[in-house]
Amino acid sequence: MTTLLQTHQLKAFYGDAQALFGVDFSLNAGEMVAIIGANGAGKSTFLKALTGLVKVPQESILWKGQPVGGRAPGDIVRLGLAMVPEGRRLFPSLSVEENLLMGANAGRKGPWTLQRLYTMFPILEEKRLAPGTSLSGGQQQMVAIGRALMSNPEVLLCDELSLGLAPIVIREIYNAMPAITREGMTVVIVEQDVSMAQRVSQRLYCFQEGLVSLQGSSDELTREQISQAYFGV
Amino acid sequence: METLLQGLLLGGLYGLFALGLSLMFGVMRLTNTAHGDFIILGSFSTFTLVSLGLAPWLAALVTLPLAWLLGYAMQRLVLNGTLGKDPLPSLVVTFGLSIVIQNLLLELFSADPRSIDTDGFNTLGFALTDDLSVGVLPIVIFVLALLAAGGLQWIFKFTALGRAFRAVSDDREIAELMGLNARKIYAQATAMAFVLMGLAGALQVVRTTVSPADGPMLLLFAFEAVIMGGMGSFWGTLAGSMLLGLTQQVGFRLDPGWGIWGGHLMFLFVLVMRPQGLFPKTRG
Numbered sequence: 001m002t003t004l005l006q007t008h009q010l011k012a013f014y015g016d017a018q019a020l021f022g023v024d025f026s027l028n029a030g031e032m033v034a035i036i037g038a039n040g041a042g043k044s045t046f047l048k049a050l051t052g053l054v055k056v057p058q059e060s061i062l063w064k065g066q067p068v069g070g071r072a073p074g075d076i077v078r079l080g081l082a083m084v085p086e087g088r089r090l091f092p093s094l095s096v097e098e099n100l101l102m103g104a105n106a107g108r109k110g111p112w113t114l115q116r117l118y119t120m121f122p123i124l125e126e127k128r129l130a131p132g133t134s135l136s137g138g139q140q141q142m143v144a145i146g147r148a149l150m151s152n153p154e155v156l157l158c159d160e161l162s163l164g165l166a167p168i169v170i171r172e173i174y175n176a177m178p179a180i181t182r183e184g185m186t187v188v189i190v191e192q193d194v195s196m197a198q199r200v201s202q203r204l205y206c207f208q209e210g211l212v213s214l215q216g217s218s219d220e221l222t223r224e225q226i227s228q229a230y231f232g233v
Numbered sequence: 234m235e236t237l238l239q240g241l242l243l244g245g246l247y248g249l250f251a252l253g254l255s256l257m258f259g260v261m262r263l264t265n266t267a268h269g270d271f272i273i274l275g276s277f278s279t280f281t282l283v284s285l286g287l288a289p290w291l292a293a294l295v296t297l298p299l300a301w302l303l304g305y306a307m308q309r310l311v312l313n314g315t316l317g318k319d320p321l322p323s324l325v326v327t328f329g330l331s332i333v334i335q336n337l338l339l340e341l342f343s344a345d346p347r348s349i350d351t352d353g354f355n356t357l358g359f360a361l362t363d364d365l366s367v368g369v370l371p372i373v374i375f376v377l378a379l380l381a382a383g384g385l386q387w388i389f390k391f392t393a394l395g396r397a398f399r400a401v402s403d404d405r406e407i408a409e410l411m412g413l414n415a416r417k418i419y420a421q422a423t424a425m426a427f428v429l430m431g432l433a434g435a436l437q438v439v440r441t442t443v444s445p446a447d448g449p450m451l452l453l454f455a456f457e458a459v460i461m462g463g464m465g466s467f468w469g470t471l472a473g474s475m476l477l478g479l480t481q482q483v484g485f486r487l488d489p490g491w492g493i494w495g496g497h498l499m500f501l502f503v504l505v506m507r508p509q510g511l512f513p514k515t516r517g
Contacts, residue, residue, distance in 0.1 A: 053409075072409070078412060091399065091400045102413075
């Protein structure tokens, strides 16, 4: 199995405040990995470090064996990593379709096109001219996922997909995941809903206070192990 | 009727003054306090090129790519470093640039007002009725202002560059995650704004006399037009400019000393009654 992404003792800071204290992580091609942890555990900072939004030492992140830590976000997305940010963060002054087209700026070729996204999320085609932020939370999440897919990434990083959404909408969003992973897309999801994370992923990392407190096969980890790693008790 | 017409035509000129300011603020949230001085720099560039023997229209045309280059370089080398959550660095730096430009122009051209000879084009006019005539130059300026506002609106709404302008304005971090280079896009926006300033400056020196100290007054007119029109809307900026031109003309009509005051009073009135401006940008 090809290792796409690795971090070695990844440390990250916001000014003087340290958020990550040495995270070791690996991601193989084609798998779906979940990252869980309480608020402030460092999950989102980890994704921001991977995508260049938080500057880290070059050698601490390897993409297909090459050091890429600290590179600009634009370079990272052109390598093949795309992120669905926490809270969706659609561009308020852009329509649904314009938001989706923004994802294509990276210029990577691949199977994801506007038409394919509209087939997967038909509601987006209906509302393609509406302002992105006028949609419901679930529909906005579809736009955010579609926008990331438009860059035709090899790895899709999803930060808190279920945040602020109704359970039925969360299920709808996750039901779209098989269509995304079918062609070998590698996915990392950061999720606070532990049972959902365990259900959809093959491997699971638990973060606690900026460190990996537990990792393993999602099928084999027990509730007790996860609770202990999650809460530290 | 004449006051109305002259006011609207004056508003066209103010529109050209204001559109660059509106563009830079809309994309970068950057208030360029040297805006008026860059317009005057455009005037002196045109004046110098005419002094070197170029025809006025050719001098104006040559000023535009020079303005583009200056704007692009200014943003890449100076202004990008001032952008952030705190607006103070950009205000301080552009204020400093304003002083530098004024003193540079004073050193090079002295404080004497300058104008260029257009063989009477700037006073050319035609009669609409027996007691109403209109100048050709104000109409040319008015049409250029309409084209500039419409062109900017079209670029923002229908082109990939306009989409990029709106995206970096909405959320720079996410725009960069989409592969955009925000610093480069800001430089393109500033370059476009400088072209508008160059055009405004060239027309100003064709229309009237200019001196190195004129910049702050032009900034004030541009600022009032942008605020009255509503931030982030080019048609709004043009409408604000028309309102400013109109109230100044009404003021001049009542008393020659009241013209500029009339504009200031209208600005204050709009600020109190409708602080978001007449046509603010609507967000989804």
